[in-house]
Amino acid sequence: MKNHSKLTIAAIAAVGLLGLSGCAAGSSGNTGGDTGEKMDVTIAVFNGWDEGIATSWLWKTILEEKGYTVELENADVAPVFEGLSSGDYDFTTDVWLPNTHESYIEEYGDEIVELGAWNDESKLTVAVNEDAPIDSLAELADNADLFGNRIVGIEPGAGLTAAMEDSVIPTYGLEGMEFLTSSTAAMLAELKAATDAGENVVVTLWEPHRAYGQFPVKNLEDPEGALGGTETINVFSSKDFAENSPQAAEWLEGFKMDTETLYSLETAMFIDYEGDDYGPVVEQWIADNQEYVDSLTK
Template sequence: MKKRTFGAIGLAAAAALVLAGCSTEGGDDGGETLENGDRKDVTIAVFNGWDEGVAASELWKAVLTEQGYNVELEYADPAPVYSGLTTDDYDVTLDTWLPITHQDYIEQYGDDLVDLGSWNDDAVLTIAVNEDAPIDSLEELADNADLFNNQLVGIESGSGLNRVTTENVIPEYGLEDMEYTTSSTPAMLAELKAATDAGENVAVTLWRPHWAYDAFPIKDLEDPKGALGDSEGIHSFGGKSFEKNFPTLAGWLKNFKMDSDQLYSLENVMFNENDTDDYGPIVEQWISDNQEYVDSLTK
């Protein structure tokens, strides 16, 4: 959780801050504020394993750092993120899927949160298989389960995708006899890579937009019963004091839009084309290659 600095600042320090574009007037905790009225320290909560959220958060970290903010990214599962937003332990999260995937959390915590709007409207939950798999629909999976080692590979047990798979997909398509495993998104992606590299059949829970569709030869199984739901929007949600503490940033995020081609481009360089979790230089290069778009984010 974020740590805040308390204490009085002398006149000389105050003058220096003003010259640097900051003031010492802050929120209730005495934190520094920028000339634009926002607190200088901002904590963005990032869902473990959800790469579109990682990409968007790293992008905004770079953008806001350039604007003079001190930005901290904190990784956690959805439940503690939404709880932490209601207590201002986190300021904002950029990866809320609505109206289906994260609806339970918004129903529980939404009265103490602020919806800053959707920045991508192409999100969809999927069940993906290798491109040359002998089936094309979820209706065929139960009868051909043995071709997939009788296994459906999932992600984190606390994810909305897991809830939809457990409550909707499995009963709707009679998949109760398949072994449905949950552990983590990296583990699922490792299984996907190993199977496609070996030319074996594999079935995994996945979602679009995701860089895996460019990295691996895979396809989505058709969902004629609509168990996975329709396309969703990816929303930014602020904590209960977010608009008061960050009036300028709140406006930027309300206007934030990133289409799937732009998101795929960023995800590819971060997760597919580079084998490192030091995303700073990668994001900086992407920003340089997409400067006009990035500049528009803070106008």
């Protein structure tokens, strides 16, 4: 989270320059010529959520090519919403609605702004190895011992975790299974280890996710609808973002990316590449998909 003393420094600087420039006293950061566009942008990225990491790096690269200075800040879900509401972050690309992040919208909705949905093909899932002997959540309780009586989850504060605890586990009588929560990275490590060893495993997941192209897994059917239906993935911003950076906000309002295109980007970043310096990878992906990327800033 950014140091709030920056606000005080910016205010003092603005007062000192009053009368020496035509800029408004409340403006700060790099601005785009005569447009007044604030060119310093901070994108908040949910820890472990690949679609958010991928789209954040995409927009970081796009905006930097347009002259912006862009910082990515990784955080858990709750601090992201808090940071958006306080103006510490400018926007995030990974808010799931209507169910996954519903509680955060109820808490922070009046202090943040929805810019738009960029994907409407997403859903929460519970997945197992593709050769597992069951196909439905309704079968899991009776076969819990085949999975070591464990469900491997992700971060404790995630909306998916809340859906499991509040809906899936009581609906399907899974209270006798241990529900492990720590991080998305830990869940993926467990998934890789189990599938590599040919062992049964059950994990919480979501689509779109690179795991479906990386590991031999299948979704368990959810006949009771405990995980909810299809969701949208949305861009949310601070209240001041559209006023301070109207051009960037306009581009994000028009942002659309279907699941096939997202998988292409995630594959390039997380499957075909093993490092964490995603800049060159995203630049190459943009070059390979230039027509689509150009359409995002028309």
